[in-house]
Amino acid sequence: MTDNTDAGTPIRVALVDDQALFRAGIRMVIQSQPDMEFVGEAGDGREALRLVVETAPDIILMDVRMPVMDGITATKEILARVDASGAHPTRIIVLTTFDLDADAAEALRMGASGFLLKDTRPDLLLAAIRTAHSGSAVIAPGQTQALFAGLAAPEPERSVPASYETLTQRERDVFQLAAKGMSNQEIARTEYVSETTVKTHISRILAKLALRDRVQLVVFAYETGLLSPGGEDGA
Structure with a gap:
Protein backbone atom coordinates (compact mmCIF):
# COMPACT_ATOMS: atom_id res chain seq x y z
CA MET A 1 0.00 0.00 0.00
CA THR A 2 1.29 3.41 -0.89
CA ASP A 3 1.00 6.18 1.65
CA ASN A 4 0.28 9.37 -0.26
CA THR A 5 0.61 11.64 2.73
CA ASP A 6 2.98 14.56 2.18
CA ALA A 7 3.76 16.46 5.35
CA GLY A 8 4.21 19.66 3.34
CA THR A 9 1.01 19.42 1.31
CA PRO A 10 -2.44 20.13 2.78
CA ILE A 11 -5.06 17.37 2.55
CA ARG A 12 -7.52 18.45 -0.13
CA VAL A 13 -11.06 17.86 1.13
CA ALA A 14 -14.37 18.06 -0.77
CA LEU A 15 -17.87 17.71 0.65
CA VAL A 16 -21.01 16.29 -0.96
CA ASP A 17 -24.29 16.81 0.91
CA ASP A 18 -27.72 18.14 -0.03
CA GLN A 19 -28.08 20.28 3.13
CA ALA A 20 -26.54 23.73 2.71
CA LEU A 21 -26.39 24.41 6.45
CA PHE A 22 -24.54 21.16 7.11
CA ARG A 23 -22.08 21.94 4.30
CA ALA A 24 -21.40 25.38 5.78
CA GLY A 25 -20.57 23.90 9.18
CA ILE A 26 -18.24 21.25 7.81
CA ARG A 27 -16.56 23.79 5.53
CA MET A 28 -15.73 26.00 8.53
CA VAL A 29 -14.28 23.03 10.43
CA ILE A 30 -12.05 22.01 7.51
CA GLN A 31 -10.92 25.56 6.81
CA SER A 32 -9.81 25.95 10.44
CA GLN A 33 -7.09 23.32 9.97
CA PRO A 34 -3.60 24.30 8.76
CA ASP A 35 -3.00 20.85 7.24
CA MET A 36 -6.25 20.81 5.25
CA GLU A 37 -7.66 22.67 2.27
CA PHE A 38 -11.38 22.81 1.47
CA VAL A 39 -11.49 22.51 -2.33
CA GLY A 40 -15.21 22.45 -3.07
CA GLU A 41 -18.70 21.18 -2.35
CA ALA A 42 -21.66 19.66 -4.18
CA GLY A 43 -25.34 19.14 -3.38
CA ASP A 44 -25.82 15.74 -5.00
CA GLY A 45 -23.93 12.79 -6.43
CA ARG A 46 -24.11 14.02 -10.02
CA GLU A 47 -22.50 17.32 -9.07
CA ALA A 48 -19.88 15.33 -7.16
CA LEU A 49 -18.67 13.66 -10.37
CA ARG A 50 -17.96 17.07 -11.88
CA LEU A 51 -16.39 18.32 -8.65
CA VAL A 52 -13.88 15.47 -8.59
CA VAL A 53 -12.76 16.18 -12.15
CA GLU A 54 -12.33 19.88 -11.41
CA THR A 55 -10.64 19.69 -8.00
CA ALA A 56 -8.99 16.23 -7.65
CA PRO A 57 -9.58 16.02 -3.88
CA ASP A 58 -7.66 13.67 -1.61
CA ILE A 59 -10.73 13.04 0.56
CA ILE A 60 -14.44 13.30 -0.21
CA LEU A 61 -16.99 13.43 2.60
CA MET A 62 -20.02 11.86 0.91
CA ASP A 63 -23.60 11.90 2.18
CA VAL A 64 -25.49 8.65 1.53
CA ARG A 65 -28.99 9.91 0.77
CA MET A 66 -29.25 12.73 -1.79
CA PRO A 67 -31.46 13.68 -4.74
CA VAL A 68 -30.47 13.19 -8.41
CA MET A 69 -27.75 10.64 -7.56
CA ASP A 70 -27.24 9.00 -4.16
CA GLY A 71 -23.90 8.75 -2.42
CA ILE A 72 -23.46 5.01 -3.01
CA THR A 73 -23.82 5.35 -6.78
CA ALA A 74 -21.55 8.40 -6.80
CA THR A 75 -18.93 6.55 -4.74
CA LYS A 76 -18.93 3.63 -7.17
CA GLU A 77 -18.62 5.87 -10.24
CA ILE A 78 -15.94 8.13 -8.79
CA LEU A 79 -13.70 5.28 -7.63
CA ALA A 80 -14.21 3.36 -10.89
CA ARG A 81 -13.06 6.41 -12.85
CA VAL A 82 -10.05 6.91 -10.59
CA ASP A 83 -9.05 3.26 -10.96
CA ALA A 84 -9.49 3.31 -14.73
CA SER A 85 -7.46 6.45 -15.23
CA GLY A 86 -4.76 5.70 -12.68
CA ALA A 87 -5.13 9.34 -11.73
CA HIS A 88 -4.74 11.12 -8.43
CA PRO A 89 -6.01 8.78 -5.67
CA THR A 90 -9.24 9.90 -4.04
CA ARG A 91 -10.59 8.35 -0.85
CA ILE A 92 -14.22 8.60 0.19
CA ILE A 93 -15.71 8.68 3.68
CA VAL A 94 -19.48 8.26 3.59
CA LEU A 95 -21.66 10.12 6.07
CA THR A 96 -24.86 8.63 7.45
CA THR A 97 -27.51 9.67 9.97
CA PHE A 98 -28.11 6.15 11.21
CA ASP A 99 -25.98 4.12 13.64
CA LEU A 100 -25.83 1.02 11.47
CA ASP A 101 -26.79 1.81 7.92
CA ALA A 102 -26.90 -0.97 5.31
CA ASP A 103 -25.80 1.69 2.85
CA ALA A 104 -22.58 2.14 4.84
CA ALA A 105 -21.71 -1.52 4.32
CA GLU A 106 -22.53 -1.21 0.63
CA ALA A 107 -20.29 1.86 0.37
CA LEU A 108 -17.38 -0.14 1.76
CA ARG A 109 -18.03 -2.82 -0.86
CA MET A 110 -17.93 -0.10 -3.52
CA GLY A 111 -14.52 1.05 -2.31
CA ALA A 112 -15.18 3.74 0.29
CA SER A 113 -12.50 4.16 2.95
CA GLY A 114 -15.03 4.16 5.77
CA PHE A 115 -18.12 5.77 7.23
CA LEU A 116 -19.01 8.21 9.99
CA LEU A 117 -22.21 9.37 11.62
CA LYS A 118 -23.21 12.90 10.63
CA ASP A 119 -23.26 13.97 14.29
CA THR A 120 -19.61 12.94 14.81
CA ARG A 121 -17.66 15.48 16.88
CA PRO A 122 -15.51 17.86 14.80
CA ASP A 123 -12.25 16.61 16.34
CA LEU A 124 -13.13 13.01 15.47
CA LEU A 125 -14.11 14.02 11.94
CA LEU A 126 -10.75 15.72 11.44
CA ALA A 127 -8.92 12.69 12.85
CA ALA A 128 -10.90 10.46 10.47
CA ILE A 129 -9.91 12.56 7.47
CA ARG A 130 -6.24 12.24 8.40
CA THR A 131 -6.62 8.51 9.03
CA ALA A 132 -8.29 7.89 5.67
CA HIS A 133 -5.66 9.99 3.93
CA SER A 134 -2.96 7.73 5.39
CA GLY A 135 -4.74 4.71 3.88
CA SER A 136 -6.40 3.23 6.95
CA ALA A 137 -10.03 2.34 7.58
CA VAL A 138 -12.43 4.79 9.20
CA ILE A 139 -15.46 3.25 10.93
CA ALA A 140 -17.92 5.00 13.24
CA PRO A 141 -16.90 4.23 16.85
CA GLY A 142 -18.56 1.13 18.28
CA GLN A 143 -19.87 -0.05 14.92
CA THR A 144 -17.00 -2.14 13.54
CA GLN A 145 -18.12 -5.61 14.64
CA ALA A 146 -21.79 -5.04 13.87
CA LEU A 147 -21.04 -3.57 10.46
CA PHE A 148 -18.71 -6.33 9.36
CA ALA A 149 -21.01 -9.00 10.75
CA GLY A 150 -23.43 -7.77 8.10
CA LEU A 151 -20.76 -8.20 5.43
Whole structure:
Protein backbone atom coordinates (compact mmCIF):
# COMPACT_ATOMS: atom_id res chain seq x y z
CA MET A 1 0.00 0.00 0.00
CA THR A 2 1.29 3.41 -0.89
CA ASP A 3 1.00 6.18 1.65
CA ASN A 4 0.28 9.37 -0.26
CA THR A 5 0.61 11.64 2.73
CA ASP A 6 2.98 14.56 2.18
CA ALA A 7 3.76 16.46 5.35
CA GLY A 8 4.21 19.66 3.34
CA THR A 9 1.01 19.42 1.31
CA PRO A 10 -2.44 20.13 2.78
CA ILE A 11 -5.06 17.37 2.55
CA ARG A 12 -7.52 18.45 -0.13
CA VAL A 13 -11.06 17.86 1.13
CA ALA A 14 -14.37 18.06 -0.77
CA LEU A 15 -17.87 17.71 0.65
CA VAL A 16 -21.01 16.29 -0.96
CA ASP A 17 -24.29 16.81 0.91
CA ASP A 18 -27.72 18.14 -0.03
CA GLN A 19 -28.08 20.28 3.13
CA ALA A 20 -26.54 23.73 2.71
CA LEU A 21 -26.39 24.41 6.45
CA PHE A 22 -24.54 21.16 7.11
CA ARG A 23 -22.08 21.94 4.30
CA ALA A 24 -21.40 25.38 5.78
CA GLY A 25 -20.57 23.90 9.18
CA ILE A 26 -18.24 21.25 7.81
CA ARG A 27 -16.56 23.79 5.53
CA MET A 28 -15.73 26.00 8.53
CA VAL A 29 -14.28 23.03 10.43
CA ILE A 30 -12.05 22.01 7.51
CA GLN A 31 -10.92 25.56 6.81
CA SER A 32 -9.81 25.95 10.44
CA GLN A 33 -7.09 23.32 9.97
CA PRO A 34 -3.60 24.30 8.76
CA ASP A 35 -3.00 20.85 7.24
CA MET A 36 -6.25 20.81 5.25
CA GLU A 37 -7.66 22.67 2.27
CA PHE A 38 -11.38 22.81 1.47
CA VAL A 39 -11.49 22.51 -2.33
CA GLY A 40 -15.21 22.45 -3.07
CA GLU A 41 -18.70 21.18 -2.35
CA ALA A 42 -21.66 19.66 -4.18
CA GLY A 43 -25.34 19.14 -3.38
CA ASP A 44 -25.82 15.74 -5.00
CA GLY A 45 -23.93 12.79 -6.43
CA ARG A 46 -24.11 14.02 -10.02
CA GLU A 47 -22.50 17.32 -9.07
CA ALA A 48 -19.88 15.33 -7.16
CA LEU A 49 -18.67 13.66 -10.37
CA ARG A 50 -17.96 17.07 -11.88
CA LEU A 51 -16.39 18.32 -8.65
CA VAL A 52 -13.88 15.47 -8.59
CA VAL A 53 -12.76 16.18 -12.15
CA GLU A 54 -12.33 19.88 -11.41
CA THR A 55 -10.64 19.69 -8.00
CA ALA A 56 -8.99 16.23 -7.65
CA PRO A 57 -9.58 16.02 -3.88
CA ASP A 58 -7.66 13.67 -1.61
CA ILE A 59 -10.73 13.04 0.56
CA ILE A 60 -14.44 13.30 -0.21
CA LEU A 61 -16.99 13.43 2.60
CA MET A 62 -20.02 11.86 0.91
CA ASP A 63 -23.60 11.90 2.18
CA VAL A 64 -25.49 8.65 1.53
CA ARG A 65 -28.99 9.91 0.77
CA MET A 66 -29.25 12.73 -1.79
CA PRO A 67 -31.46 13.68 -4.74
CA VAL A 68 -30.47 13.19 -8.41
CA MET A 69 -27.75 10.64 -7.56
CA ASP A 70 -27.24 9.00 -4.16
CA GLY A 71 -23.90 8.75 -2.42
CA ILE A 72 -23.46 5.01 -3.01
CA THR A 73 -23.82 5.35 -6.78
CA ALA A 74 -21.55 8.40 -6.80
CA THR A 75 -18.93 6.55 -4.74
CA LYS A 76 -18.93 3.63 -7.17
CA GLU A 77 -18.62 5.87 -10.24
CA ILE A 78 -15.94 8.13 -8.79
CA LEU A 79 -13.70 5.28 -7.63
CA ALA A 80 -14.21 3.36 -10.89
CA ARG A 81 -13.06 6.41 -12.85
CA VAL A 82 -10.05 6.91 -10.59
CA ASP A 83 -9.05 3.26 -10.96
CA ALA A 84 -9.49 3.31 -14.73
CA SER A 85 -7.46 6.45 -15.23
CA GLY A 86 -4.76 5.70 -12.68
CA ALA A 87 -5.13 9.34 -11.73
CA HIS A 88 -4.74 11.12 -8.43
CA PRO A 89 -6.01 8.78 -5.67
CA THR A 90 -9.24 9.90 -4.04
CA ARG A 91 -10.59 8.35 -0.85
CA ILE A 92 -14.22 8.60 0.19
CA ILE A 93 -15.71 8.68 3.68
CA VAL A 94 -19.48 8.26 3.59
CA LEU A 95 -21.66 10.12 6.07
CA THR A 96 -24.86 8.63 7.45
CA THR A 97 -27.51 9.67 9.97
CA PHE A 98 -28.11 6.15 11.21
CA ASP A 99 -25.98 4.12 13.64
CA LEU A 100 -25.83 1.02 11.47
CA ASP A 101 -26.79 1.81 7.92
CA ALA A 102 -26.90 -0.97 5.31
CA ASP A 103 -25.80 1.69 2.85
CA ALA A 104 -22.58 2.14 4.84
CA ALA A 105 -21.71 -1.52 4.32
CA GLU A 106 -22.53 -1.21 0.63
CA ALA A 107 -20.29 1.86 0.37
CA LEU A 108 -17.38 -0.14 1.76
CA ARG A 109 -18.03 -2.82 -0.86
CA MET A 110 -17.93 -0.10 -3.52
CA GLY A 111 -14.52 1.05 -2.31
CA ALA A 112 -15.18 3.74 0.29
CA SER A 113 -12.50 4.16 2.95
CA GLY A 114 -15.03 4.16 5.77
CA PHE A 115 -18.12 5.77 7.23
CA LEU A 116 -19.01 8.21 9.99
CA LEU A 117 -22.21 9.37 11.62
CA LYS A 118 -23.21 12.90 10.63
CA ASP A 119 -23.26 13.97 14.29
CA THR A 120 -19.61 12.94 14.81
CA ARG A 121 -17.66 15.48 16.88
CA PRO A 122 -15.51 17.86 14.80
CA ASP A 123 -12.25 16.61 16.34
CA LEU A 124 -13.13 13.01 15.47
CA LEU A 125 -14.11 14.02 11.94
CA LEU A 126 -10.75 15.72 11.44
CA ALA A 127 -8.92 12.69 12.85
CA ALA A 128 -10.90 10.46 10.47
CA ILE A 129 -9.91 12.56 7.47
CA ARG A 130 -6.24 12.24 8.40
CA THR A 131 -6.62 8.51 9.03
CA ALA A 132 -8.29 7.89 5.67
CA HIS A 133 -5.66 9.99 3.93
CA SER A 134 -2.96 7.73 5.39
CA GLY A 135 -4.74 4.71 3.88
CA SER A 136 -6.40 3.23 6.95
CA ALA A 137 -10.03 2.34 7.58
CA VAL A 138 -12.43 4.79 9.20
CA ILE A 139 -15.46 3.25 10.93
CA ALA A 140 -17.92 5.00 13.24
CA PRO A 141 -16.90 4.23 16.85
CA GLY A 142 -18.56 1.13 18.28
CA GLN A 143 -19.87 -0.05 14.92
CA THR A 144 -17.00 -2.14 13.54
CA GLN A 145 -18.12 -5.61 14.64
CA ALA A 146 -21.79 -5.04 13.87
CA LEU A 147 -21.04 -3.57 10.46
CA PHE A 148 -18.71 -6.33 9.36
CA ALA A 149 -21.01 -9.00 10.75
CA GLY A 150 -23.43 -7.77 8.10
CA LEU A 151 -20.76 -8.20 5.43
CA ALA A 152 -19.97 -11.79 6.33
CA ALA A 153 -20.97 -14.36 3.74
CA PRO A 154 -23.36 -17.19 4.79
CA GLU A 155 -21.50 -20.39 5.65
CA PRO A 156 -22.60 -22.37 2.52
CA GLU A 157 -21.35 -19.56 0.24
CA ARG A 158 -17.89 -19.30 1.75
CA SER A 159 -14.86 -20.50 -0.16
CA VAL A 160 -11.22 -19.51 -0.10
CA PRO A 161 -10.49 -17.52 -3.29
CA ALA A 162 -7.71 -18.76 -5.56
CA SER A 163 -5.92 -15.44 -5.16
CA TYR A 164 -5.59 -16.02 -1.41
CA GLU A 165 -3.73 -19.25 -2.10
CA THR A 166 -0.96 -17.21 -3.78
CA LEU A 167 -0.06 -15.56 -0.46
CA THR A 168 2.94 -16.86 1.44
CA GLN A 169 2.41 -18.05 5.01
CA ARG A 170 3.88 -14.84 6.39
CA GLU A 171 1.61 -12.81 4.13
CA ARG A 172 -1.38 -14.81 5.37
CA ASP A 173 -0.39 -14.08 8.96
CA VAL A 174 -0.14 -10.37 8.20
CA PHE A 175 -3.43 -10.51 6.27
CA GLN A 176 -5.26 -11.93 9.29
CA LEU A 177 -3.84 -9.32 11.65
CA ALA A 178 -4.62 -6.46 9.26
CA ALA A 179 -8.15 -7.81 8.75
CA LYS A 180 -8.67 -7.66 12.51
CA GLY A 181 -7.85 -3.94 12.39
CA MET A 182 -4.30 -3.97 13.73
CA SER A 183 -2.04 -1.07 12.79
CA ASN A 184 1.34 -1.57 11.13
CA GLN A 185 3.02 -0.93 14.47
CA GLU A 186 0.88 -3.57 16.21
CA ILE A 187 1.49 -6.10 13.46
CA ALA A 188 5.23 -5.43 13.60
CA ARG A 189 5.28 -6.14 17.34
CA THR A 190 3.22 -9.30 16.94
CA GLU A 191 5.29 -10.67 14.06
CA TYR A 192 8.66 -9.43 15.40
CA VAL A 193 9.48 -7.51 12.23
CA SER A 194 9.94 -3.85 11.33
CA GLU A 195 7.09 -1.57 10.30
CA THR A 196 8.78 -1.21 6.91
CA THR A 197 8.57 -4.96 6.46
CA VAL A 198 4.88 -4.91 7.40
CA LYS A 199 4.22 -2.17 4.83
CA THR A 200 5.96 -4.27 2.20
CA HIS A 201 3.85 -7.32 3.08
CA ILE A 202 0.64 -5.25 3.01
CA SER A 203 1.52 -3.84 -0.42
CA ARG A 204 2.17 -7.33 -1.80
CA ILE A 205 -1.05 -8.68 -0.27
CA LEU A 206 -3.14 -5.90 -1.78
CA ALA A 207 -1.51 -6.43 -5.17
CA LYS A 208 -2.02 -10.22 -5.13
CA LEU A 209 -5.64 -9.93 -4.04
CA ALA A 210 -6.33 -6.97 -6.38
CA LEU A 211 -7.59 -4.85 -3.49
CA ARG A 212 -7.58 -1.06 -3.26
CA ASP A 213 -6.57 -0.61 0.37
CA ARG A 214 -6.84 -2.01 3.88
CA VAL A 215 -10.55 -1.28 4.06
CA GLN A 216 -11.12 -3.52 1.05
CA LEU A 217 -8.86 -6.12 2.69
CA VAL A 218 -11.19 -6.21 5.71
CA VAL A 219 -14.28 -6.46 3.49
CA PHE A 220 -12.61 -9.27 1.50
CA ALA A 221 -11.78 -11.15 4.72
CA TYR A 222 -15.36 -11.08 5.99
CA GLU A 223 -17.10 -11.70 2.67
CA THR A 224 -15.00 -14.78 1.94
CA GLY A 225 -15.23 -16.18 5.46
CA LEU A 226 -11.48 -15.82 6.03
CA LEU A 227 -12.41 -13.86 9.14
CA SER A 228 -15.59 -14.44 11.11
CA PRO A 229 -17.64 -11.64 12.75
CA GLY A 230 -16.22 -12.73 16.07
CA GLY A 231 -12.74 -12.00 14.79
CA GLU A 232 -11.66 -15.61 14.38
CA ASP A 233 -9.51 -16.84 11.52
CA GLY A 234 -11.78 -18.73 9.11
CA ALA A 235 -9.04 -20.11 6.90
